[in-house]
Amino acid sequence: MDIPTRRVKSSRHIEDNFNEFDHASNDYDNEAAWGRDDDFEAEADDKKAELLWAVLASYLPTDERSIQRLFVQHAEYSLALTRSAIKNNKIGAYQALAHSLRDRLIERWKDTDIFFNQQGVKRVNYLSLEFLLGRTLQNAVSNLNLTDNFTRALNDLGVKMEELYDAENDAGLGNGGLGRLAACFLDSMATMNLPGWGYGLRYTYGMFEQKIKNGYQIELPDYWLINGYPWEIERNDVQYNVRFGGHLVETAIPAEQHLTTDSEYDHAKYVWEGGDVVVAVAYDVPIPGYNTFNALNLRLWSSRPSHEFDLEQFNQGDYFKAVEAKQRSETICSVLYPNDNTYIGKELRLKQQYFFVSASLQDIMARFKQTKRSLDEFPDFVGIQLNDTHPTLGVAELMRILIDIEGLKWKHAWAICRRTFAYTNHTVMPEALEKWSVSLLQRLLPRHMKIIYDINHEWLAQVSARWPGDVSKLKALSIIEEEPEKKVRMAHLAIVGSHHVNGVAALHTHLLIKDVFPEFAEIFPEKFLNVTNGVTIRRWLHQANPGLSALISKYLRSDEWKANFDVIGGLRKFADDANFQKEWLKIKTKNKKRVVKYFREKLGIPVSEDALFDVQIKRFHEYKRQLLNILGVLYRYRQIKGMSDEERADVVPRVVIFGGKAAPGYYMAKLIIKLINSAAEVINSDPDIGDLLKVVFVPNYCVSLAELLIPASDLSQHISTAGMEASGTSNMKFSMNGSMIIGTLDGANIEILEEVGDDNIFIFGAKAADVGPLRKAVYEQKPGLIDPRFDEVINMLRTGVFGNFDELPHLINSVTEGRDYYLVSVDFASYLQAQERVDEAYKDKRRWARMSILNTAGMAKFSSDRSIRDYAQKVWNVHPTPRPGPVTVQVDKLSHAGLLPGGYYDMTAAAVSVSPSDVALERLSPLHSETIRHFSPKI
Numbered sequence: 001m002d003i004p005t006r007r008v009k010s011s012r013h014i015e016d017n018f019n020e021f022d023h024a025s026n027d028y029d030n031e032a033a034w035g036r037d038d039d040f041e042a043e044a045d046d047k048k049a050e051l052l053w054a055v056l057a058s059y060l061p062t063d064e065r066s067i068q069r070l071f072v073q074h075a076e077y078s079l080a081l082t083r084s085a086i087k088n089n090k091i092g093a094y095q096a097l098a099h100s101l102r103d104r105l106i107e108r109w110k111d112t113d114i115f116f117n118q119q120g121v122k123r124v125n126y127l128s129l130e131f132l133l134g135r136t137l138q139n140a141v142s143n144l145n146l147t148d149n150f151t152r153a154l155n156d157l158g159v160k161m162e163e164l165y166d167a168e169n170d171a172g173l174g175n176g177g178l179g180r181l182a183a184c185f186l187d188s189m190a191t192m193n194l195p196g197w198g199y200g201l202r203y204t205y206g207m208f209e210q211k212i213k214n215g216y217q218i219e220l221p222d223y224w225l226i227n228g229y230p231w232e233i234e235r236n237d238v239q240y241n242v243r244f245g246g247h248l249v250e251t252a253i254p255a256e257q258h259l260t261t262d263s264e265y266d267h268a269k270y271v272w273e274g275g276d277v278v279v280a281v282a283y284d285v286p287i288p289g290y291n292t293f294n295a296l297n298l299r300l301w302s303s304r305p306s307h308e309f310d311l312e313q314f315n316q317g318d319y320f321k322a323v324e325a326k327q328r329s330e331t332i333c334s335v336l337y338p339n340d341n342t343y344i345g346k347e348l349r350l351k352q353q354y355f356f357v358s359a360s361l362q363d364i365m366a367r368f369k370q371t372k373r374s375l376d377e378f379p380d381f382v383g384i385q386l387n388d389t390h391p392t393l394g395v396a397e398l399m400r401i402l403i404d405i406e407g408l409k410w411k412h413a414w415a416i417c418r419r420t421f422a423y424t425n426h427t428v429m430p431e432a433l434e435k436w437s438v439s440l441l442q443r444l445l446p447r448h449m450k451i452i453y454d455i456n457h458e459w460l461a462q463v464s465a466r467w468p469g470d471v472s473k474l475k476a477l478s479i480i481e482e483e484p485e486k487k488v489r490m491a492h493l494a495i496v497g498s499h500h501v502n503g504v505a506a507l508h509t510h511l512l513i514k515d516v517f518p519e520f521a522e523i524f525p526e527k528f529l530n531v532t533n534g535v536t537i538r539r540w541l542h543q544a545n546p547g548l549s550a551l552i553s554k555y556l557r558s559d560e561w562k563a564n565f566d567v568i569g570g571l572r573k574f575a576d577d578a579n580f581q582k583e584w585l586k587i588k589t590k591n592k593k594r595v596v597k598y599f600r601e602k603l604g605i606p607v608s609e610d611a612l613f614d615v616q617i618k619r620f621h622e623y624k625r626q627l628l629n630i631l632g633v634l635y636r637y638r639q640i641k642g643m644s645d646e647e648r649a650d651v652v653p654r655v656v657i658f659g660g661k662a663a664p665g666y667y668m669a670k671l672i673i674k675l676i677n678s679a680a681e682v683i684n685s686d687p688d689i690g691d692l693l694k695v696v697f698v699p700n701y702c703v704s705l706a707e708l709l710i711p712a713s714d715l716s717q718h719i720s721t722a723g724m725e726a727s728g729t730s731n732m733k734f735s736m737n738g739s740m741i742i743g744t745l746d747g748a749n750i751e752i753l754e755e756v757g758d759d760n761i762f763i764f765g766a767k768a769a770d771v772g773p774l775r776k777a778v779y780e781q782k783p784g785l786i787d788p789r790f791d792e793v794i795n796m797l798r799t800g801v802f803g804n805f806d807e808l809p810h811l812i813n814s815v816t817e818g819r820d821y822y823l824v825s826v827d828f829a830s831y832l833q834a835q836e837r838v839d840e841a842y843k844d845k846r847r848w849a850r851m852s853i854l855n856t857a858g859m860a861k862f863s864s865d866r867s868i869r870d871y872a873q874k875v876w877n878v879h880p881t882p883r884p885g886p887v888t889v890q891v892d893k894l895s896h897a898g899l900l901p902g903g904y905y906d907m908t909a910a911a912v913s914v915s916p917s918d919v920a921l922e923r924l925s926p927l928h929s930e931t932i933r934h935f936s937p938k939i
Helices: 011-022 037-056 064-078 090-119 137-143 147-156 177-191 255-260 311-315 324-333 343-369 375-381 393-405 410-420 438-444 446-466 471-477 490-496 506-516 518-523 537-543 546-556 565-574 578-603 626-641 667-684 703-712 730-736 749-756 768-779 788-798 808-813 824-843 845-857 864-876 891-896 904-909 926-935
Strands: 123-127 196-201 209-213 216-220 233-244 247-252 268-273 276-288 295-305 382-387 421-424 435-437 487-489 498-503 528-530 612-617 654-659 693-698 715-718 740-743 887-889 917-919
Touching (some): 090 147, 123 177, 123 343, 123 864, 137 177, 137 537, 177 196, 177 382, 196 343, 216 667, 247 446, 268 446, 276 324, 295 324, 295 343, 324 343, 343 382, 343 393, 343 438, 382 393, 393 421, 393 490, 410 421, 421 490, 438 446, 446 471, 446 490, 487 490, 498 864, 506 749, 537 703, 537 730, 546 565, 546 578, 565 845, 578 703, 578 845, 612 703, 626 654, 626 788, 654 703, 667 693, 703 730, 715 730, 730 740, 730 845, 740 824, 749 845, 768 824, 788 808, 788 824
Parallel strands (some): 123 196, 123 382, 196 295, 421 498, 612 654, 612 715, 654 693, 715 740
Antiparallel strands (some): 276 295, 435 487, 887 917
């Protein structure tokens, strides 16, 4: 990448500035400006020290020898490993490589932060309880555009970089689409040079490691940190206290002072005391942009006790009591999404959420106050995006900080708060909209419960003014749900406390406005908008599918698509090109061979790369209807078993691939996993079937497995009950990689259909508007509604064709006898018809190749870059702020000119080459920046 530089006026101008610098002032004789001579000398020394620091912190060279030197230094000094020790130690080699790459990320990240501060720009703070980052190594070296340099450098040391990718554990910081979306968004924000940070939690364990035993899901601890996490920087200098429990001390304001207040909420002051205090410690993870000098930060919080160890208890022999506080505090960040089927589990989840938002809001406020701006300007320089309802307590926390700590009046604080937050909703399912027990909130967060009551009181006054005497509207819109138990509706709090509320697909947003929050939309029509989700093309196409990435660049004659996906539509003109189709399918086969190898070596299941790879990999939930998929597989098995050899010769071979985790407490989802594995055991061992049908369940599905499976997929299943999937993002990843979709008119499928055309997608099933009447018909068991083929499959289950396990009747009952809430039985016939259309299309290889190419060509809308552009323009009001990057400086000339301390060049030149060096101008005063350009050979 060429380093952009700014030309100066003339060499004479530089000399003038140089002289000014050398005398340390434009007005040397002005004692009022500079003070006494000793002050001047101290100032001059400080300026030289500033410049020396900037030079010593110059950017690391990217030539092969420098890369090798830093790799070896980290192996020797960071890891205490010699060459003989690291030779056959992939984890050690990976860590040395990661540390040497992290050094390069840190220099960009720190200078980007300085640059944003200098520019005085508004920053977005993206709050998400999940960030499903996946592996970092390959993504980081690719975004820095250093893959070739590092590969060659390490080859000379006898290390193959591509073999180190698998040595990295997936970061256990997320579970599903919510967390992966957040990770994609950070990548896009960095690439698009938008000022922002991410905030989340540093979980000691991931959700869980999934094992399959006798067909059942078994949950084991996911200790993803077992080999450390070399990408993070522990920040012991960034700590905040977070309080739980305790009580409020109320102090009434004298009546004569009420005239100076603008709200009844200002008639008393509150102090939150007592309880437990936990310390939040920051861990920073740099996020590099692609083909830019900008890098952003993901700040993760870890919990520690305010008192590490009770020596008195220990000396009394109560050893467990001595460390009880430490264990209790560390539990907060132990596990992503602790099971909340118990009261203790609910309490831990609430603690997690508040710990996260309190630390984040305190940090955001501390960083803002460093700017010395008025709090009235807070929303002009700080934006906070709530990724779902998990961070919604941030609304109450910001109010607490503004009122109790900063001393603002209630209405003043509320006005700031509502201009700061924006809320992304991710579900239309009422049971998925978070609610917290008032009694639990009152016990753990008494001050916040009081604030929420005050917000609700103010809000209901607005509702009453809009609909006088309408009690039903008050009940529907209240932040507090009164029956059957008093609960706080977190989505309502988020809507009331935010300036914008967005859905994540066109249908989803329509349903939010029409069905989920219609009264809110009526009061705040300007608040609601749609921002369709997207995924990062750098990871999900360029990194995951390097063969296809190279082919696209070859035919588009540019790499521009990696940062401007709008140009991907240029592939349409090659859709009927026989040579292009041939190369396209060759890459797909190569990707399938990698999966075949993985299945054989890791799972012991032989499959053929000539089969159609039919993939459904996502979180297990009844509405996502993995059950419909496996019942369709069972019907396909039944059909093949009844065929003659001649008929079987015309069958399209299939490998049906499942992957995903069920929440530990989700009984029905876990039964579906059991059924899939029971069916696989029968089908895969049937000699009559052979390679015509295989079923594979891939345990412990994660980002790195998705990167393996998605590029190899021919068909992907996105078959949720219409109106229940907010958006989905895996559908986008598959289509980007040329996989066809079989799916319902739900979530982003609708918009994908619009972009790729109805000839290049397989749509089936009920529409969202029909779901309600159909559920009623199912409940009433109206005749003729269910296809006989569905009953045939259910009878196969009942007669034990695929084994008998005790819970099987529960699974059968969930879709029969009028209890089929997710319409599996209703959509079964339409689903089978769609699968027949898939088979016919796949038999025509040229047609299939054309469809595959047009899927990729139609994906421009579904880049997360487009999503983030929408947020930036419609919600956040932030603008690209690209760093110019460092300038190359002739340090020897700088030293000889006397701008560095005496003897600097002579002292260092023999030890290490310091001339030229890439120096970040952000670290220098304006005068230094202008002067140092004189010593840049590029100017």
